[in-house]
Amino acid sequence: xxxxxxxxxxxxxxxDTEPPPPRRDQFVYLPPPQFGxxxxxxxxxxxxxxxxSLLLSPISWLLSRSSRASLASHRQHASHRQRLLAVVVPxxxxxxxxxxxxRYDGGNDEGFCWFDSVEMEDSxxxxxxxxVQRAWEAQLLxxxxxxxxxxxxxxxxxxxxxxxxxxxxxxxxxxxxxxGDRYGTGEYSMYGAFTVDLETCTxxxxxxxxxxxxxxxxx
Numbered sequence: 001x002x003x004x005x006x007x008x009x010x011x012x013x014x015x016d017t018e019p020p021p022p023r024r025d026q027f028v029y030l031p032p033p034q035f036g037x038x039x040x041x042x043x044x045x046x047x048x049x050x051x052x053s054l055l056l057s058p059i060s061w062l063l064s065r066s067s068r069a070s071l072a073s074h075r076q077h078a079s080h081r082q083r084l085l086a087v088v089v090p091x092x093x094x095x096x097x098x099x100x101x102x103r104y105d106g107g108n109d110e111g112f113c114w115f116d117s118v119e120m121e122d123s124x125x126x127x128x129x130x131x132v133q134r135a136w137e138a139q140l141l142x143x144x145x146x147x148x149x150x151x152x153x154x155x156x157x158x159x160x161x162x163x164x165x166x167x168x169x170x171x172x173x174x175x176x177x178x179x180g181d182r183y184g185t186g187e188y189s190m191y192g193a194f195t196v197d198l199e200t201c202t203x204x205x206x207x208x209x210x211x212x213x214x215x216x217x218x219x
Contacts, residue, residue, distance in 0.1 A: 002179075002192025002205060003027040004035065007107070021217035022189060032205055037179040041202035044177060045082065046089040081173055084149045088170060091143060092198055095134045096121045099198060101206075102171040104183070105191040105213040111184020112215045113175035115167045116193065132163045141165075178203045189216045 005022040012019055033039050092100075097118045104113040115128040126134075135141075141162045144150040153161050174196050175183060184190060193209035196202070211218050 002190060002209065003029050005189040007189065008187045021219045023219045024211050029207055032179055038177065041204045042178050044085055044201050046086050046201060048086050080149060083147050084173065087143050087147045087149065089198055091138060091140050095138050097131065097198055100196040101193060102174060102196065103193045103212055104175050105216050106184025107189035107216060109185060113171040114214065115171050128167050132166050135166060136162055174203055178205060191216065
């Protein structure tokens with residue numbers, strides 16, 4: 001899980017203030033599998049969701065009630081993710097996107113991930129805002145509604161909803177596949193980035209990611 005600063009040995013000041021933020025050279029790179037993530041490249045499918053049953057197998061009933069509930073929740077999340085990717089990735093390809101670059105950071109209580117840029121078929125690199133606009137014009141939001149992976153919001157406009165989805169929600173799904181669902185939770189600070197190849201449907205961590213962060217501090 002990329003660039004890690006271990007906080008277990010940090011000494012906190014006696015006056016209850018926070019210790020100074022770590023320097024960049026104090027972070028150590030760890031490949032995702034060494035920190036509970038997946039072996040790279042992580043592969044995903046964009047096959048259409050077939051509506052498989054979420055019923056538990058007979059063997060699963062030997063588990064405790066809480067374990068059965070956890071397994072059912074995991075399967076439900078997996079099916080939701082599959083429907084989401086089956087809609088989004090082909091649409092991104094259709095508008096010319098080839099590779100997405102996402103950044104992440106976090107530590108202690110939570111991990112965060114956000115969209116950085118995307119490489120297009122003509123090798124042009126565009127920003128999140130530009131991609132959201134193209135996705136909006138391609139009516140991606142309506143297709144997400146139709147697939148029942150998103151619902152209209154009364155709090156924000158449709159275009160704002162699509163913006164949040166592309167910038168954060170989609171990236172978070174990819175980050176969870178690479179780093180694990182609990183990435184960013186532990187006694188450490190972390191940052192990194194990864195590339196999603198939309199043609200080969202693979203996710204690969206960037207071992208040379210710059211320390212671009214939004215939710216942690218680096219001296």
